[in-house]
Amino acid sequence: MRVALAGLGDIGVSAHLPALLRHPGIELVQLVDPDPGRRAELAGLGIPLNAELDATACDGVVLATPPWVTPQLTVDCARAGLFVLAEKPVATSMAAAKVYDQLDERWRVQVGLTYRHDPAIGQLAAWIADGTLGETVLVRAHIYDEPFRPGDAEHTARITATLEHGPPPVHEGAHVFDWLTHLLGGEWTSIDDQWAMQTRKDLPTPNLGGARLTYPGGHQALVEFGWFTGALPRCELSVLGDRGLAVLDGFTFDLTLTTAEGERVVRFPGDRATRCFDRQLDRFVALYNGATADPSLDDGLAALRTAQLVAGRPAC
Numbered sequence: 001m002r003v004a005l006a007g008l009g010d011i012g013v014s015a016h017l018p019a020l021l022r023h024p025g026i027e028l029v030q031l032v033d034p035d036p037g038r039r040a041e042l043a044g045l046g047i048p049l050n051a052e053l054d055a056t057a058c059d060g061v062v063l064a065t066p067p068w069v070t071p072q073l074t075v076d077c078a079r080a081g082l083f084v085l086a087e088k089p090v091a092t093s094m095a096a097a098k099v100y101d102q103l104d105e106r107w108r109v110q111v112g113l114t115y116r117h118d119p120a121i122g123q124l125a126a127w128i129a130d131g132t133l134g135e136t137v138l139v140r141a142h143i144y145d146e147p148f149r150p151g152d153a154e155h156t157a158r159i160t161a162t163l164e165h166g167p168p169p170v171h172e173g174a175h176v177f178d179w180l181t182h183l184l185g186g187e188w189t190s191i192d193d194q195w196a197m198q199t200r201k202d203l204p205t206p207n208l209g210g211a212r213l214t215y216p217g218g219h220q221a222l223v224e225f226g227w228f229t230g231a232l233p234r235c236e237l238s239v240l241g242d243r244g245l246a247v248l249d250g251f252t253f254d255l256t257l258t259t260a261e262g263e264r265v266v267r268f269p270g271d272r273a274t275r276c277f278d279r280q281l282d283r284f285v286a287l288y289n290g291a292t293a294d295p296s297l298d299d300g301l302a303a304l305r306t307a308q309l310v311a312g313r314p315a316c
């Protein structure tokens, strides 16, 4: 499969590029970014560098572009006949996501809900489904990332620009609400409350926020998201039931299960980013070979709709 990478920024270069170069079923044929500085940094790779995508020279494209750019690019690329792996979130609001209504080729679009592919999420889903933790569970998702480092101008500018397009529940919620649907047997049945707060006056939007949601079977989720404080609480997801507690480390995805039988740590081979970006590309090649998109555009839109409601914005 001939694939182009569009978006040579942080996640494009640090995670998608090495995964694309490693994958035996993929030939990386084009690197695309309108920013000449970003292109110049990759000149040594010997892969054609373009300011705009040449859709005639590839079968698929990975879009590691900002979420306010990704929706129209996804539509244009899918309509040009390309298979698309589009980064999350699929848009910054349901209004911005309206552009996907133009798309008859939705089946060609896979969404970069990368960590859905981790075996740790599968293990956690199995412990919830088979009653290892109890009949009904409380999920506590504490998602804290992107510490404020005033000396790092690139990071500060990138995160500030991202916050201008929506608060952390929109950006991080893309992953978390998708996991919750996957773990708890379906979409939430109610959003019971929500909160948001801003820790510095100069921020464009609240940088902390959360909600309580109810899922089928009475499972509950307490979710908290936070970006851009000088120090961060632990990032982890814990699942508590009558019979046990499972804790997923938010960065390594190591799992710790505590039950009456004792404590057990489950650790999967390799680092989380490498295994998830590799598995994500396995799915992308499978899509090219006729499998269904996983996660699909509809999965990405469902997570965005929840995130927007949690962020206190009507999901029009």
Ligand SMILES: NC(=O)c1ccc[n+]([C@@H]2O[C@H](COP(=O)([O-])OP(=O)(O)OC[C@H]3O[C@@H](n4cnc5c(N)ncnc54)[C@H](O)[C@@H]3O)[C@@H](O)[C@H]2O)c1
Pocket (backbone or CB within 6 Å): 006, 007, 008, 009, 010, 011, 012, 032, 033, 034, 035, 038, 064, 065, 066, 067, 069, 073, 087, 088, 089, 112, 113, 114, 115, 158, 171
């Ligand atoms: N899946 C994950 O785990 C994960 C992790 C981090 C970020 N992300 C997502 O990836 C996306 C990019 O994040 P980032 O931190 O790398 O941003 P970034 O700003 O560092 O990089 C984005 C790049 O896209 C380029 N770009 C803009 N318009 C373009 C166009 N029309 N064609 C090609 N390139 C274009 C920019 O010049 C920039 O180089 C965001 O949506 C973010 O939420 C996903």
